[in-house]
Amino acid sequence: MTLDELPTGRILDATFFERDTRAVARDLLDKVLVRELDGRLLWGRLVEVEAYLGPRDLAAHSRGGRRTARTEVMFGGPGHAYVYFTYGMHWCLNFVTREMGMPQAVLVRALEPGPGVGRCGGPGLVTRALSIDRALNGVPLRPPDLYVVDDGARQRRVFVTPRVGVQGTGVWEKRLLRYVVDSPALSRPVRRKRVRTL
DNA sequence: ACCGCGATGCCCT
């Protein structure tokens, strides 16, 4: 087996995503995100994600049950991509979780990049490296565009921290909803003092 | 190491 072979295995389907969002986030770590584009395969191993818990989560786009053109795909059921634009230049990729009508999601923050894939140490870098933009908003997480594979790799120890860039939301900015495994590809390194094991 | 800030455009209880 060569290093540039795509890891193969079971593709995670909607039943995987139709669960507690924190459990989905944790279980996604060390799975492989695959992007197919013009017959090319771009992939990376998930090492950093965040859970966004819907209407009551003041840091979520769907806080207060906001249902707008932007948030609409989060209401559409599990196993779809939610892609949004921020800071005038970055796209961010999420996986929609929970049953239809429950607007929750997991934000993809970092990957260990596969061969030929650029740095993925941050949500804007992930989408740039994998050519993900608004064209993928709402697509189902299955071939031929975008999907997640369980290649059987054993999951490393999981750490939890507060979410990045979440401020001014009271208790929500302290909650441990960022899930990481210790990897050089993280957007911010695991610092023992600020991290708990899950 | 940390901190500040500019870029840039979309969203909007």
Added chain:
DNA sequence: GGGCATCGCGGTA
């Protein structure tokens, strides 16, 4: 008009 689930650079140390 104000804020934003970001990034990279430049300054100070």
